[in-house]
Amino acid sequence: MKKVSFAHMGYSYLGFKQLVEDMGFAAIVPPSPSPATLDRGVQYAPEFACIPFKMVLGTYLEVLEQGAEIIITSGGVGPCRAGLYGMLHEKILRNLGFDFEIFVFDPPLTGLWRFYSKLRRVVRGAGLSWPAFVDVVRRAWAKLKLLDALEQLASNTRPYELKRGETTRTFHDCLKIVDQARNLKEIASARQECQQLLQNIPRDPGRHPLKIGIVGEIYVMLEPFMNLEIEKTLGEMGVVTHRSIYLTQYTATDVLAHGTMDVRQLAYPYLNQFVGGHGQNSVGETILYARNGFDGVVQVAPFTCIPEIVAKSILPRVSQDFRIPVLSLTIDEQTGRAGVETRLEAFIDLLRERREQMEARPYAALLPGY
Amino acid sequence: MQPCYLGIDVGSVSTNIVIINAAGEALSSLYIRTMGQPIQAIKEGLRQIKADLPEDVLINGAGATGSGRYLAGAIIGADIIKNEITAHAVAARQEVPAVQTILEIGGQDSKIIILRQGVVTDFAMNTVCAAGTGSFLDQQAARLGIPIENFGELALKSRHPVRIAGRCTVFAESDMIHKQQMGHNIEDIIGGLSEALVRNYLNNVAKGKEILAPVVFQGGVAANAGIRAAFSKALQQDIIVPRHFAVMGALGAALLARNYVNKERVTRFKGFDVAEDNFRVSSFICRGCSNQCEIVNIEEEGNIIARWGSRCGKWDTLSQ
Structure with a gap:
């Protein structure tokens, strides 16, 4: 089973973890960025690259050391430098002696054919049919949507909480529940459960x-x-x-x-x-x-x-x-x-x-x- | 007994204390150097200010501000701990009620605060660079062998200030050395440096801000006549330097404490005698997760009185 990893961006890692696993790969979940991740990224990145570049590079170093063989990531469109970052990351990592495959997906509208051919390689590599792949994407999408909704709900709850920090703690409990939910039905019930948990946080409704x-x-x-x-x-x-x-x-x-x-x-x-x-x-x-x-x-x-x-x-x-x-x-x-x-x-x-x-x-x- | 309020501002370079009465007038103020030892400075400051206070002063409230505000707040038992931007605005608003622009240059930061009709509407602080702050002036004065107190007067004597690259302290210094070696006189170099600092401030910190009169200039650097002159030349208007320019942060903290305690609260101020207590700071790295937070403990006479540094709040409760 190929080991696949991706960049860490907020709580989306749970959605991507599911996507990769449902495709039949082993997911190397990138660790939450830490000062150590940043230090490693800074060490190998050009000095004036922006901080997302450095952080993502640090994350790639961490997942490659954990044995990732494929990295799937999104590209940027110019004129901003992010358009070059996929290639630059790959070059730096190869110079450091890592052997891996990287798929940088640019927004499909910037090149439909390129997008399709890359996607076909990934889907074929996973041995999936197109309908099965659509199903996989649908589940991951549902999870990502749920994560976004919970994050918003947590931000709406936090200023009312009576006990400081409780919303954030509950939100992290929710992440565990969401992680367990695998199919659409489970994701729907995780939504109910987590919303309930966040709504039950004792609050002072009199605040403005x-x-x-x-x-x-x-x-x-x-x-x-x-x-x-x-x-x-x-x-x-x-x-x-x-x-x-x-x-x-x-x-x-x-x-x-x-x-x-x-x-x-x-x-x-x-x-x-x-x-x-x-x-x-x-x-x-x-x-x-x-x-x-x-x-x-x-x-x-x-x-x-x-x-x-x-x-x-x-x-x-x-x-x-x-x-x-x-x-x-x-x-x-x-x-x-x-x-x-x-x-x-x-x-x-x-x-x-x-x-x-x-x-x-x-x-x-x-x-x-x- | 006369009800009074104490404000303390612990900055990178100086530690200031102000005592005000209920009307907001400063009874006593103190400006000492922090010298990289904030706890010592706070204790020393409390000792000194107590020494020349009238007998009948009763501290009814205390406020802390500055980059060391949490430390100072824990040590003295502050009722309110506020950021220095708000504190400076509150103080300037009392000293110059019509103020619309505050220029503040301290030891390692500089800020601009915009007020309209007495309300803060915008502010900015220097971000990635400390060029043009008090520490740099200190350094250059030391390098030229001129007491910092005379720096401003010398700048005023300059007839033809030279142009110095003020974008970055390192480049500014090499540019100054170059100008010295070209044979420019010292007054013109210092005059040029003052103008460069002001130019850098206006192009960075104050970028895009509408500077309207009355303009108040405060912070330790406001003592420098050269910088004051450079500001009024660049802005083409008069600059007001308030009486307590060097301790405005502390004054603001005292005013904030007064307003806070006035709402029927009892002060948590521990009294001037904390200056005699033993404070100890210790730190460790929490290995609970990948964040690796640096947790700091503040101990007073062996008891932990404050702890901070964790992101998740795990160490916020004080039980050991």
């Missing part, structure tokens, strides 16, 4: 949490280790967070199609072209969050990420025009937790004060001479 939208580059947004667990940190400071990217929604709109048109259209007056990565999305999504009544937006960007640098220089204008505070966080291996927490704390103070002032205004108008 702030709402913050998170935009930015997909890897640092989805991988909690990368963004210093921004959603948990904010949640425990009393904030409901919503990410602009959840893997299944993003796959449906941006990987398999040409992007969410409203986001692109909203961004258009500020940034009228695709600058690679999620640059244009970050601009458009900030506007969308402003329109939907969010209190603020946090942008998470890997250091030296060109698309996010473009977005970052445009966001002050958007922030002014749509009256929504935006905090940009740049993340690389030097980023300290303390610095990020200080900024987030101050940002929340700012949002609270602002909300109080906005709530006070309607009353003030009623009081003569106020």
Whole structure:
């Protein structure tokens, strides 16, 4: 049985684990990224490559040492450097003497035939028929969708929890339950069970949490280790967070199609072209969050990420025009937790004060001479 | 007895303490160097500030801020622990009520805070580079053999400040050495350095921010007349340096403590005598998962009073 592995991005590893195992391979589940993973990646990566590149390289080193023979990953589309990363990873790893196969899947619309022929090699290699493969994908997809839904539910619950940290603990229990669920029926009942668990967390419904939208580059947004667990940190400071990217929604709109048109259209007056990565999305999504009544937006960007640098220089204008505070966080291996927490704390103070002032205004108008 | 409030700001370079009365006026303030030993600095600061306090002062609340705020908060028993951005804004708002822009340059960070109608609407802190902060000025003063106190005055004497690359401290230093060797006089080099720092600040930290008057300049570096002049030249407006510019963070922490305790709470401040207690810090690496968190224990007289560093919250409860 061939041993197959993949990159670690947030909690999606459970979905990919199932996908690989259902295809009849042995899955080498990548360990959660840790400082040690990053150190190894940094050691072999070009200095100015962005942090997702370094982290993924570190992860590949770990899984190859555990005996992975095939790596399946997604590619990026230019003009951002992520388009080169699959090849660069392969070159670096081969130079280090590893022997393996790597399949880098670019979004199908950028080259249908290439996508199909790669996929055919993988599916044939697994000895699966196309209908059987479709079934496998359907199960993995259901699991990924469930993971996204639970993550969102956890973010909605966290600011109300009475006992700090309980939501996160329950969420990790849920991950174990989801991991056990293998077929569609089991996944459906895992959904019921986990939703129940999260809903049963004792909460104070009288709180009025702030709402913050998170935009930015997909890897640092989805991988909690990368963004210093921004959603948990904010949640425990009393904030409901919503990410602009959840893997299944993003796959449906941006990987398999040409992007969410409203986001692109909203961004258009500020940034009228695709600058690679999620640059244009970050601009458009900030506007969308402003329109939907969010209190603020946090942008998470890997250091030296060109698309996010473009977005970052445009966001002050958007922030002014749509009256929504935006905090940009740049993340690389030097980023300290303390610095990020200080900024987030101050940002929340700012949002609270602002909300109080906005709530006070309607009353003030009623009081003569106020 | 006069109800008073204490604010402490433990930064990378300095540790500051301010005592205010109920009206928010500073009765006493202190600025000492942290010297890389925050616990010693906190104890020393408490000792010194107690020495010149009037007898009838009763501390009703205490606040901590700065990069060492959690440590300081645990040691003194702070009622409120706040980030330095909020603390600086609160203090500036009291000193200059109409303030719309705060420029703050401290030992190892610099920030800009934008307020409109008394509410903070935006802020930024230096991210990946500490060029243009107090530590760098200190270093260069030492290298040139000029006491840091005279640095600013010398800059003001400069007639033709030279252009220095202020993007990065390492390059700035080599550029300064180069200019010295070209024969430029020391005043012009220091004047050029001041302008380079201000340029770097405005192009990085303050990038894209709308700087409106009144502009308040605070933090330890505000003592430097050269930097003050460079700011007003670059911004083409007057810069206000508040009375307590060097201890604004501590002042803000004290004000925050006053507002917090005022809502009918009893202070947790342990009193000035903690300066005589023995504090010990120990750390270990948790091997519970791949995160390998560094857990820090703060002990007072052998009892653990605070512990932090774990991501999962496993070590947050204090029972040993």
